[in-house]
Amino acid sequence: MVLIGINEFIYVASILFLIGLLGVLLRRNTIVIFMSIELMLNAINLALVAFSRFNNSMDGSIFVFFIMTVAAAEVALGLAIIVMLYRQRQTILVNELKQLNG
Amino acid sequence: MDNQIMDLLFNLLGILFLPFFCSLIIVFSGQIRNTVAPFFSLLSGLGSLFLTFLLIKEFSEPIRFSWDWIALGVHKFYIGFFIDSVGLTMLAMIAIVAFAITIFSIAYMSKDDSKGRFFAGLSFFLFSMIGIIFADNLIMIFLFWELVGFSSYLLIGHYFRRDDAKDASQKAFIVNRVGDYGFLIGIILTYWHFGTTNLEALAILIGADVSLISSGIGFFLICGFIGKSAQFPLHVWLPDAMAGPTPVSALIHAATMVAAGIYLLIRVQFMLSFEVMSFISYLGTFVALFAGFCAFAQSDIKRVLAYSTLSQLGYMSAIFGLGFPGIALFHLITHAFFKALLFLGAGSVIHACHHEQCIFKMGGLLKRMPITSLTFIIGTLALCGVYGLSGFYSKDAILIGAHDANNLVFYGLVFAALLTSGYMGRLIWIVFFGSPNSQAAKNAKEVNIIMYLPLVVLSFFAIFVGFTNLWPAQLGATILFDLDYLHHLVNYKVLHNKVLILGSGAWILGLTMAFLFYGRGTKFDQLEKQLPHIYSLLKRRLWVDELYAVYLDKVQKPIAESFSFLDEMVLRGFIVRGCAGLIGIIGASLRLLQVGRLDNYVIWFFIGLIAFWLYGLNMF
Amino acid sequence: MIDILFSIFASLVLLSALAVVLNRNAVNSAMFMIVSLVATAGLFILLEAYFLAILQILVYAGAVMVLFLFIIMLLDVDKGENFNFKTRKLSLCATILGVLLLLALILNSFSSNNLPSVELFLIEDSSFIDPGAFDNKAKAFGQLLFTKYMLPFQVIGFLLLVAMIGVIVISKKPKF
Numbered sequence: 001m002v003l004i005g006i007n008e009f010i011y012v013a014s015i016l017f018l019i020g021l022l023g024v025l026l027r028r029n030t031i032v033i034f035m036s037i038e039l040m041l042n043a044i045n046l047a048l049v050a051f052s053r054f055n056n057s058m059d060g061s062i063f064v065f066f067i068m069t070v071a072a073a074e075v076a077l078g079l080a081i082i083v084m085l086y087r088q089r090q091t092i093l094v095n096e097l098k099q100l101n102g
Numbered sequence: 103m104d105n106q107i108m109d110l111l112f113n114l115l116g117i118l119f120l121p122f123f124c125s126l127i128i129v130f131s132g133q134i135r136n137t138v139a140p141f142f143s144l145l146s147g148l149g150s151l152f153l154t155f156l157l158i159k160e161f162s163e164p165i166r167f168s169w170d171w172i173a174l175g176v177h178k179f180y181i182g183f184f185i186d187s188v189g190l191t192m193l194a195m196i197a198i199v200a201f202a203i204t205i206f207s208i209a210y211m212s213k214d215d216s217k218g219r220f221f222a223g224l225s226f227f228l229f230s231m232i233g234i235i236f237a238d239n240l241i242m243i244f245l246f247w248e249l250v251g252f253s254s255y256l257l258i259g260h261y262f263r264r265d266d267a268k269d270a271s272q273k274a275f276i277v278n279r280v281g282d283y284g285f286l287i288g289i290i291l292t293y294w295h296f297g298t299t300n301l302e303a304l305a306i307l308i309g310a311d312v313s314l315i316s317s318g319i320g321f322f323l324i325c326g327f328i329g330k331s332a333q334f335p336l337h338v339w340l341p342d343a344m345a346g347p348t349p350v351s352a353l354i355h356a357a358t359m360v361a362a363g364i365y366l367l368i369r370v371q372f373m374l375s376f377e378v379m380s381f382i383s384y385l386g387t388f389v390a391l392f393a394g395f396c397a398f399a400q401s402d403i404k405r406v407l408a409y410s411t412l413s414q415l416g417y418m419s420a421i422f423g424l425g426f427p428g429i430a431l432f433h434l435i436t437h438a439f440f441k442a443l444l445f446l447g448a449g450s451v452i453h454a455c456h457h458e459q460c461i462f463k464m465g466g467l468l469k470r471m472p473i474t475s476l477t478f479i480i481g482t483l484a485l486c487g488v489y490g491l492s493g494f495y496s497k498d499a500i501l502i503g504a505h506d507a508n509n510l511v512f513y514g515l516v517f518a519a520l521l522t523s524g525y526m527g528r529l530i531w532i533v534f535f536g537s538p539n540s541q542a543a544k545n546a547k548e549v550n551i552i553m554y555l556p557l558v559v560l561s562f563f564a565i566f567v568g569f570t571n572l573w574p575a576q577l578g579a580t581i582l583f584d585l586d587y588l589h590h591l592v593n594y595k596v597l598h599n600k601v602l603i604l605g606s607g608a609w610i611l612g613l614t615m616a617f618l619f620y621g622r623g624t625k626f627d628q629l630e631k632q633l634p635h636i637y638s639l640l641k642r643r644l645w646v647d648e649l650y651a652v653y654l655d656k657v658q659k660p661i662a663e664s665f666s667f668l669d670e671m672v673l674r675g676f677i678v679r680g681c682a683g684l685i686g687i688i689g690a691s692l693r694l695l696q697v698g699r700l701d702n703y704v705i706w707f708f709i710g711l712i713a714f715w716l717y718g719l720n721m722f
Numbered sequence: 723m724i725d726i727l728f729s730i731f732a733s734l735v736l737l738s739a740l741a742v743v744l745n746r747n748a749v750n751s752a753m754f755m756i757v758s759l760v761a762t763a764g765l766f767i768l769l770e771a772y773f774l775a776i777l778q779i780l781v782y783a784g785a786v787m788v789l790f791l792f793i794i795m796l797l798d799v800d801k802g803e804n805f806n807f808k809t810r811k812l813s814l815c816a817t818i819l820g821v822l823l824l825l826a827l828i829l830n831s832f833s834s835n836n837l838p839s840v841e842l843f844l845i846e847d848s849s850f851i852d853p854g855a856f857d858n859k860a861k862a863f864g865q866l867l868f869t870k871y872m873l874p875f876q877v878i879g880f881l882l883l884v885a886m887i888g889v890i891v892i893s894k895k896p897k898f
Binding site: 004005009011012014015016018019020021022023025026027029031032034035036038039042043045049050051053055056057059061062064065066068069071072073074075076077079080081082083084086087092 | 725728732734735739740742743748751752755756758759760765766768769771773775776777778781782785786789790793794796797814817820821824825828855856857862863866867870871878881882884886888889890893896
């Protein structure tokens with residue numbers, strides 16, 4: 001039997017975070033990038049809950065609560081922006097969104 | 103606090119904040135701003151006038167209020183009001199002149215698209231100006247001083263779509279910054295040495311120990327005066343500031359703001375050593391002469407008046423430097439009235455000639471617009487110091503004082519008086535007499551009553567404000583003190599006669615010479631035709647602007663650029679931000695190859711993140 | 723028991739997250755995302771944060787992912803396989819290298835016994851414990867939200883309002 005301590009949770013959270021980061025870096029589809037960002041947030045949530053549990057303190061959990069709320073608001077706004085982007089440019093692929101590139 | 107003091111406080115707060123709220127209301131009234139602006143300005147002007155009269159009626163001894171403002175560690179700062187007869191005199195002058203100018207602007211700006219901005223700026227300017235008058239410490243003066251500069255910037259740049267107005271507003275702002283920088287250093291030094299910036303406390307400290315006076319602090323403090331009152335070498339902004347609307351020139355660049363410099367001098371006089379005072383005096387004499395010469399080569403009616411303002415400010419600082427602050431204040435007050443009158447008259451002429459400002463395209467306006475012309479001529483005569491008009495009394499006192507103290511300054515000022523009447527005569531003969539030189543002048547008609555009423559009122563003041571015995575007893579204690587000193591000089595009678603003869607001779611000679619030289623309503627500049635070299639020298643204003651341009655371009659810019667390089671690359675890049683800065687610089691240089699792609703930015707961001715982490719783990 | 727559940731949920735979370743990132747089809751990505759989120763909720767339950775687990779399922783799996791699916795269906799932008807991943811070698815290399823580097827850093831930071839390796843223990847009835855202690859009841863959340871975290875709670879509420887207005891403003895069709 002393996003002892004499940006905080007370390008295991010932190011490893012899972014870190015790897016989840018890195019996978020999300022990979023998604024942000026590798027994908028071109030803005031929606032998938034956005035989902036990857038959500039994955040990263042989720043990883044943070046997991047780490048926070050684990051810390052909260054092992055420190056026997058409620059503060060981390062409350063923060064998870066707040067992060068979820070913010071994430072919900074962020075998703076609503078972000079998706080609205082993506083829809084507008086699509087309407088204006090007919091694409092949501094980041095490599096085609098290069099207006100700044102002169 | 104008993105009721106009377108509370109009433110007084112509310113009165114002061116009312117005078118100070120009425121214009122402020124007026125400008126606030128105008129700013130926030132949105133779409134209808136342009137329609138309501140004149141109304142509110144008029145209302146606030148009337149209110150200020152009324153409250154000022156109340157204050158004068160109630161005034162018996164200096165008023166003091168003080169509050170804690172902020173405490174930074176052991177340094178405590180206060181704000182407060184201090185009003186004595188000097189401040190009250192200034193306040194009365196400002197209230198009257200500002201009200202007249204507000205009425206004038208209602209007609210003058212009636213066709214303007216952004217009246218709201220104009221009147222809001224005007225009210226905000228009045229708020230800041232009154233703040234200077236009320237302030238009881240140097241820091242508060244500086245605060246309002248900057249606000250005055252800011253509102254002046256706004257108003258000069260009123261026609262910001264025109265390049266000259268835009269440039270002029272920036273020039274005024276930047277040149278004033280140079281002076282204010284010195285002023286700020288002066289304030290800091292004052293606080294350092296005396297531990298307070300309260301004017302009265304400083305006066306008591308210095309009164310107890312005269313050796314505390316330091317020339318260094320004095321020189322820094324008068325930097326503010328040199329900038330704001332447009333004294334040499336920071337005078338360059340004032341003539342350009344004429345690009346603003348004419349009422350603004352009348353209010354800010356003739357009557358009040360430029361006089362704030364003199365007011366500041368009077369307030370800090372006790373801190374100025376003998377060297378500083380004599381420096382101010384010679385500087386003033388020089389400016390009076392220099393500006394007088396320059397005025398001869400100007401063909402823009404407002405610029406002539408601007409140089410005249412410069413030269414009169416030179417008068418004030420000259421007599422101040424000789425130790426007669428009261429007389430400087432006296433001339434400030436009389437000058438404010440007749441110079442505001444002259445500017446408004448010029449505005450009325452410009453308005454009638456469809457915004458033609460070149461004097462050689464005017465001519466013969468006396469018949470076409472008699473009221474404006476007559477009031478303008480009254481203003482001119484007052485400026486030249488014709489016996490019986492207000493300018494005579496103050497100029498007379500200045501010359502007597504100068505003769506008493508310093509002969510060089512005296513003869514300089516007499517010659518400046520000759521110059522004054524010379525260029526003003528040139529203006530008068532060319533603009534108002536002879537025959538019209540352009541279609542616009544030919545079609546000029548007398549302006550409507552809203553415009554000439556302020557002219558008439560101001561010319562009334564220009565005539566009578568010199569009689570100090572007509573003033574309310576609460577006003578002008580300092581002025582009367584200095585005048586009294588002059589009247590009890592042993593050889594006062596002799597002096598008075600000498601000055602009377604010299605002064606009157608100067609204006610008669612000046613006006614006659616101008617008439618003989620320029621003739622009536624000429625089309626071209628005689629000076630330019632007959633003495634082209636001198637003319638071009640004066641026209642270029644003795645190359646001061648060019649010198650600045652060369653200095654900025656050849657000296658300051660390379661130095662600033664090398665410092666900037668040092669700062670950007672070495673200090674900010676490597677030393678302050680360390681490795682992150684290094685990475686930032688490398689990133690910036692690599693980004694030169696790949697700009698504007700979201701994914702690249704993400705990668706750089708990511709690398710930066712890793713770098714931060716490594717840095718945090720002390721891996722470098 | 724717990725370690726078996728942990729390995730199941732953890733591998734589920736990570737594998738489905740990888741699937742989110744690597745799947746070419748955005749709809750499939752979203753579906754795997756839901757799996758990943760639900761599995762995370764399972765991890766929360768292992769940590770005895772029951773309330774948060776329910777919230778996770780309700781908010782993320784329920785609301786947020788439905789929104790994502792809606793938008794994916796609405797826009798329908800799958801242009802084929804080549805367009806889904808970045809193909810430039812430089813950025814690819816940089817990304818892989820960077821992620822590996824970060825992985826090494828994380829392992830380096832956490833493996834050296836910095837953190838306590840305690841076993842999970844069951845929480846006792848917490849009515850006697852101090853109010854700040856970890857608790858799985860919704861009541862504990864309510865109490866903290868309305869006492870210690872009153873201001874952040876209000877701010878979050880306001881933030882939701884702002885987001886709502888923002889969405890309305892952004893998605894309004896511009897008038898031409």
